[in-house]
Amino acid sequence: MELVSPGLGLIFWMTLAFGIVLLVLRKYAWRPILNTIREREMYISKSLRDAQHIQRELAALEKLKESKLKDAEKLRLELLAQARNEADDIIRLARQKASTDVTQMMEDAKRAVEAQRKSVINEIRGQIALLSVDMAEMVLEGELKNKKASTDLVNQLLDKVILN
């Protein structure tokens, strides 16, 4: 019977002891322990979130880097092509300019030669006129004196003209 009949003294002391243990542990053990565990869990989950965030950012950065690299490559090729085109243009222009200059110069030279020729011809023409007049004078003079001599003279003069 004693086995299943509770004793008042033990109930009293047990209530007291368990109550004190409960209060003491609640204040000095469970509160710091549970708080620290909760803090740690929060820290861990925050770290995990941060890590994920950083990973995502890193991936975005990587993508950005790749696209930037691709852009730069494209730009380089474009610049290169442009430079080549420009160089080609410059050369072509230079060539063009050179050829036009040459033709111009040649035309100028031609014109100068022509002008000189014309002036020379004019001069010759004048000379010839003068010479003809002189010759006619002399012929007329020789005719008047000697037929033969005048013929010779004319021949002589003509030779001179031709030689000139």
Place this chain on the structure above:
Amino acid sequence: MLLRCGESLIFRYLRKIIVLVFSGVLMLSATNASAAGGGHDEDGKFNAGDVIIGHILDSYDWHIMDIGSTPVSIPLPVLLMYEGRFYFFLSSRFHHGHSAYKGFGIAHEGPKKGRIIKVLDEELTPDPQASFLLDLSITKNVFSVFISGFLICVIFISVGRRYQRGGSQVVPRGLQSFLEPIILFVRDEIALSAIGEKHHQRFLPYLLTLFFFIFFNNLLGLVPFFPGGANVTGNISVTLVLALFTFFTTQLFSTKGYWTHIFNTPGVPVWLKLPLPLMPIIELVGVFIKPFVLMVRLFANITAGHMIILGFVSLIFVLGSVASVMGFVISPLSLVFLVFMNFIELLVAFLQAYVFTLFSALFFGMAVPEEHHH
């Protein structure tokens, strides 16, 4: 090299050596059993029932062993209040229950057997006109509760300090890393799953204290010598107090939903409530049955475990008192069963602490129902 060889050989046979030594000790004890003091009939025969009940029940002194026929025990303080007067003395005054002191003695029979009563004479005749005797003695179980309570406080305060000092970013070590999984187990598997996210934190300190108090006392009960060995969690008063704590906590925190569930259970046909309030009566009785079952379950489980272990020990002495040879024969077998039972009891120690805490948490969960439960 030779030394290491010898060492490994010793380790290999250590278990066998221990078994041999212990069974040897038990055999010697068995042969001396009939000469020992405690647990014997008047004719000197070993009485297993008395030994087992004596070990399971509370007592006014802490019996350690018998040398010859002289019991060696730690006397504990007796604190009595009778007719407005306090009496305070050591239990050694009773001479192990054989004599009276200041008119008090330990009853040998009757409904108060084993407890202090008012007696008339040195023959320990109960006083039929005795008024109410308040017995607040520090008995074996009270003393054991003090020890285990102190132990729990020391352990968990030191662990708590380590948490506080280390902060949240320090890896647990030592005792802390051993206890943290259990604390987390109580928090996640018991409190959180039974009460719910919203309210579980309010009950956590109680549930943790309850769990470790029962667990530590269960384990201490398995240690066969001082300061263990007292059958604390197998004592009905102790489990009664624990169950009452759970009962009052449940009522203290109960919400309107809890009482609605009892007196107007949702989802139950009206004819079960009116005119005869069948369901409300059943539910109301259930409120008291729940802690009662808690009390009986822990008490019965732990007491039964102690009884079985003590039974196997007593078997050696019982057979040894019949014939010494039988004691020798039975002791190794009994030892095997004892070791096996101790392992089972280790499991039970944890399991019962878990069950008691889990059911308490479930009752709290009913007291503070979360809206979506219905």
